[in-house]
Amino acid sequence: MKVVIVEDELAASENLAFILKNIEDSIEILAVLDSVKESIAYFSKSNEAELVFMDIHLADGLSFEIFDSIEIEAPIIFTTAYDQYALQAFKLNSIDYLLKPIDEDELALSLEQYKGQFKGKGLYTEQVAGLLNLINKQKTTYKSMYLVNHRDQMIPLKTENIAYLYIETGTVKAVTDKNQTYTMEQNLEDLENDLDPTIFYRINRQFIVxxxxxxxxxxxxxxxxxxxxxxxSHERIVVSRAKSSEFKNWMNQ
Structure with missing residues (x-):
């Protein structure tokens, strides 16, 4: 079986390739592509791909954008970190999926399903349209900037520059990439709701990282x-035993 992996995280693509070879040694990885642009260039040319594993979020956009430019004749198994609502839509669109972090047993079942049901079938336009519609519905607007007090003025603090937030004696503080510290007016619970959960994680009661x-x-x-x-951090950041599995899953997304 000849496989193409579309994944922008090196660790994730290497892990997937390792598991695939462990399940079936005869699997050949033809290419690992990390962007929409690179995928379009690859699949625009003649290729021998029999099965494609594709992450939804790539370095330069959603992988569904690939299908605006080309058609991929090989069946596709999406790798996703989306919730149960999204997974139901994948089923309705007759597209197989794997929830990250990828489990070897589930991957083996997907390969069997490919051999018995999807082999030789590509992705239909209406399937892509259905998934794009789902993604757009699922989009949520998160905070990109806060106004913070600094000396005698207020300055904009971009969330992309915040390394972590923490509580110190009842006051929430933000530490930036450049090790600057600002006092926040919001409490940690409100900040947790404001920030993109794929980028920020509530480690414990004291820290968001x-x-x-x-x-x-x-x-x-x-x-x-x-x-x-x-x-x-001047304080030790500890993940509890109860939350450690969830945290590692988040890191593997």
């Missing part, structure tokens, strides 16, 4: 985790 600020994770006692961030 941006994904890109996490530089490492350590095992701690009793199944807990310690999250190391940059700039360094």
């Amino acid at each position: 941006r994904r890109d600020a996490i530089k490492g994770i350590q095992q701690y006692f009793n199944g807990k985790l310690i999250v190391n961030v940059t700039p360094p």
Whole structure:
């Protein structure tokens, strides 16, 4: 079986390739593509792909944008972190999917389904349209900027520049990538609702951390985790044992 992987996260694509080979050693990975542009260029030419694994979010946009320019004749298995509502739509559109992080047993079942049902069938235009409609409905507007007090003035603080937020003696503070600290007027609960949950995660009652600020994770006692961030936090950031699995799943998205 000849497979193409469309995935912009190197660790995710390598993990998928490893699991595929572990399930069926004869699988050949023809290409790993990390963007809409690269995928369009690849599938515009003659290729031998028999099955495509495709992430929804790529480096330069949604993977569905690929189908605005070309048709892919091979069947597609989407890899997604979307919720149950979205997964039902995938089923209704007769497209298989795998929920991240990818489970080897579920992947094996998808391969069997491909062999028995989807082999030789490409993606239909109405299926793509249905999924695009779903994605657009699911979109939520999140905060991109806050006004914060700084000395005798108020300045705009972009959320993309916030490394993490934390509570100190009842006051919420934001630490930026450049290690600048600002006092926030909002409480941590409101900030959690304001911020994109694919980018920011509520580690515990005290911290919300941006994904890109996490530089490492350590095992701690009793199944807990310690999250190391940059700039360094003056307090230890601990993920409870009960929340550690959810946190690792979030990091794997």
